[in-house]
Amino acid sequence: MEYKNVLTTCVYCGSGCGLYVQVLDGEIVGVLPVKEHPISRGKLCIKGWNATDFATHPDRLTTPLIRDGDDFRAATWDEALTLVAERLLAIRDEFGPDSIGVLTSAKCTNEENYLLQKLTRAVLKTNSVDHCARL
């Protein structure tokens, strides 16, 4: 019989509204707005109110998938990340850095976005980095 509210940030856009995930014995049972949040001040849009719907959705991906012919096969993170790194470097070396562009995301933290632009410029060696909020 443990009921509590866990503080988190809405993942749907860059505003960063605060929400509580209501948790009863480890199970998500609802969402509440954070009244003391400096940005959202106790209000949410329809996406925030439903921000937990995907958490237990049967279609949610729980492991990386690698394309295999017309299909996908489940892979480990190590395998997937190694493949991505190898392919990106191979494409950069064969076609030049400007053959690659990177889109970062409003759903990431500032720090993650910083790291992505760093990776784009310092490793992939291109300035072609943009952000989903401009799409």
Place this chain on the structure above:
Amino acid sequence: MAEQDTLIEQIRAHVEDKLPALDGIVALRRTSEGTASYLFHEGDDLSQLVLNPRYPLSTTVSMLQKRFPEARFGIVARGCDSRALVEMAKRNQIDPDRLYLLGVACTAEEAEECHCATPAPDIAQWPQAELLGTPVEAGSPNPIVAEYDAMPLEERRVFWKQQFSKCIKCYGCRNICPVCFCEACALENPAWVEPGVLAPPFPTFHLIKAMHMAARCVACRQCELACPSHIPLTVLYDLMRRDVGRMFGYVPGDDLEALPPLSLTLE
């Protein structure tokens, strides 16, 4: 301020006394993550139990009672929490016999801020209840209601049309409401509310909600506080409550035994 400090100390002491005999007490808890509802158990840090900011607690009690049909819970309840629990009890959403209600009287400032007509729980109607704090007078009525009353009919329509055109259909007013509980909501029925269209149909969207709140809205103001578009929703519900009071002599949250007029007419 000093009086409030003593009141919260009294509440915490009472909760500590009661916890061993209960399966938990629903109240607000302040941690480094902010303030939200929580089910306190024996041994929990009661210095974290607070009274603000208000969150709807009746829906949490309802969920817990349904999940644990044998359990006996308590709640630290303001006047609006108690009124919401009364309306929930009448609709079989909570069981008063399995609830201990620790009532808290709001301060005069709080009553004024909420324009609250009954700023303390009426504990006499609950099987097990106590009251802490000294009940204060009702707050003054919402001034927008008087302004609205002074408007000619056409102006009233324009007023609501303007207000409702701001609605972003977040459903926050419904989600946060302490007396809303239906599994299938009319506001999600495409026959009434076309999906993907803003603003929602005028005036159906808000009047469906208002109709369903007739003889049920306990004037807690949560909907208005949750509305990102600053729509004065309590004015709508104040007017609804006033009509129900005049026509049927029914005051939501007032009396655990009184049957809501809509249930009576349907029978």
